[in-house]
Amino acid sequence: MTHTCFPSNFIWGAATASYQIEGAWNEDGKGESIWDRFSHTPGAVANGDTGDVACDHYHRWCEDVALMKTLGLQAYRFSIAWPRLLPAGRGDVNQAGLDFYDRLVDALLEAGITPFVTLYHWDLPQALQDAGGWPARATAEAFVEYADLASRALGDRVAHWITLNEPFVSAVVGYLDGRHAPGHTNLDEMLAAAHHLLLGHGWAVPVIRQNRPQAEVGIVLNLGGQHPASPSPADRAAAWRQDGVIHRWFLDPLAGRGYPADVVQWRGRPMDFVMGGDLEHIAAPLDFLGVNYYTRGIVRSQEIPENENEPRTVFPNPEHTEMGWEVYPEGLYEILGRLHFCYPFPALYVTENGAAYPDQVGPSGEVDDARRVSYLEQHLVQAGRAIAVGVPLRGYFAWSLLDNFEWAHGYSKRFGLVYVDYRTQQRILKRSAHWYGRVIAANGVMD
Ligand code: IFM
Numbered sequence: 001m002t003h004t005c006f007p008s009n010f011i012w013g014a015a016t017a018s019y020q021i022e023g024a025w026n027e028d029g030k031g032e033s034i035w036d037r038f039s040h041t042p043g044a045v046a047n048g049d050t051g052d053v054a055c056d057h058y059h060r061w062c063e064d065v066a067l068m069k070t071l072g073l074q075a076y077r078f079s080i081a082w083p084r085l086l087p088a089g090r091g092d093v094n095q096a097g098l099d100f101y102d103r104l105v106d107a108l109l110e111a112g113i114t115p116f117v118t119l120y121h122w123d124l125p126q127a128l129q130d131a132g133g134w135p136a137r138a139t140a141e142a143f144v145e146y147a148d149l150a151s152r153a154l155g156d157r158v159a160h161w162i163t164l165n166e167p168f169v170s171a172v173v174g175y176l177d178g179r180h181a182p183g184h185t186n187l188d189e190m191l192a193a194a195h196h197l198l199l200g201h202g203w204a205v206p207v208i209r210q211n212r213p214q215a216e217v218g219i220v221l222n223l224g225g226q227h228p229a230s231p232s233p234a235d236r237a238a239a240w241r242q243d244g245v246i247h248r249w250f251l252d253p254l255a256g257r258g259y260p261a262d263v264v265q266w267r268g269r270p271m272d273f274v275m276g277g278d279l280e281h282i283a284a285p286l287d288f289l290g291v292n293y294y295t296r297g298i299v300r301s302q303e304i305p306e307n308e309n310e311p312r313t314v315f316p317n318p319e320h321t322e323m324g325w326e327v328y329p330e331g332l333y334e335i336l337g338r339l340h341f342c343y344p345f346p347a348l349y350v351t352e353n354g355a356a357y358p359d360q361v362g363p364s365g366e367v368d369d370a371r372r373v374s375y376l377e378q379h380l381v382q383a384g385r386a387i388a389v390g391v392p393l394r395g396y397f398a399w400s401l402l403d404n405f406e407w408a409h410g411y412s413k414r415f416g417l418v419y420v421d422y423r424t425q426q427r428i429l430k431r432s433a434h435w436y437g438r439v440i441a442a443n444g445v446m447d
Contacts, residue, residue: 004384005444011114011395012440013075014417015352017121017165019051020404022081024058028096031087033123038181049410055402056425058100065107067418068401071433072440075114077351077397079121079165082146089125090142098153105157115158118220119147121165122180129182134170134193137273143200148207155212162290163204166222167197168246179408192273198253202281220290220351221250223335226297232310234301241266242299255343256283288394289339290351293332295325322356322413329378336386336393347392353379354399356406356413359430367419367430376432380445398436402427
């Protein structure tokens with residue numbers, strides 16, 4: 001048995017997002033978000049679930065901060081609900097919304113927990129969607145006003161800011177696949193949305209820094225290797241294209257390299273939403289990149305018949321999580337290494353990593369989620385390997401602190417370290433929560 005130790009200044013945290021935990025969807029002056037509208041649309045979310053109540057964190061935040069303290073969390077990544085601050089997306093400010101986050105930040109600091117604030121984790125004000133949503137350039141302008149408001153209000157106490165969570169998912173799953181809010185299926189809307197998300201990010205970075213000069217500002221992307229299913233040229237080309245669509249479309253412009261020419265050409269769509277100067281703004285220097293890692297992709301070319309392609313040589317690990325995602329811990333090492341050696345981001349955080357399993361409360365009230373412990377442990381070992389080869393990985397955030405609303409899957413997928421009984425709102429620390437507390441205390445894992 002060996003021990004993976006982490007640097008003494010390594011930050012251990014857990015993450016959540018506003019719509020997934022807060023509830024109180026229409027309380028204290030909050031405006032409607034695209035997720036309120038989407039989840040209230042029959043058939044959009046499994047079992048008709050909505051985030052109306054979720055984990056009721058809006059009312060139970062105090063109890064939840066106490067849980068974090070029990071775990072020994074050093075940092076907590078949460079997101080602000082934009083329509084709680086600006087009910088119509090821009091213009092009139094809802095003071096009660098600001099007060100909520102004000103109290104939360106104070107309580108975290110009081111508990112010795114560093115807040116990492118995400119500005120946008122998918123709950124766009126519905127009023128902005130009605131005016132065109134992310135495909136409209138004005139939404140990027142509104143985002144900067146919102147970033148300015150939030151960082152002016154909290155910047156005296158919050159030093160770590162994340163502009164966007166997973167813009168790929170906002171753009172592609174929301175505007176092309178239609179599985180997330182606002183539920184559209186239009187390639188041109190998707191491309192424009194992705195650009196305006198990145199543009200809003202790039203414009204917001206200097207504004208946040210102006211409001212909090214020592215701020216560390218970053219963005220969070222969903223990343224994971226796209227492996228060809230065989231070494232055939234067709235599979236390799238398909239995997240590289242998939243990498244371009246999911247990764248390079250976001251990484252390259254953020255790193256000042258513009259949009260990847262191979263993907264632009266393959267899409268063959270007009271990019272007339274890109275204005276002069278946009279790419280320079282998008283490439284605003286970052287303090288860190290946040291990596292959300294869950295699994296990898298194994299890509300098989302669709303362009304030639306299966307029987308004419310080379311035999312597959314890469315097969316998934318048979319172990320899958322409840323999401324149907326392959327458990328592939330080495331992928332975390334691979335992506336961290338690639339980011340460090342191929343891109344200029346000065347520091348990295350794992351801003352999400354975790355697994356959904358069908359957890360149940362046992363006869364004596366315990367939740368024995370041994371598979372989650374194993375998942376997290378294996379990924380931490382890979383994070384440790386990455387640090388050992390020089391990757392500037394500064395911290396790790398488990399997804400998620402609490403079981404919560406898993407978007408189109410509703411409450412059917414449990415990712416939490418803490419079990420939530422949605423009927424009573426009782427919280428139960430799972431075995432993984434106790435285990436994670438010991439990892440934090442030891443600053444390392446046994447493997
Ligand atoms: O729950 C989501 C989170 O909101 C964004 N990253 C992936 C998680 C699991 O699907």
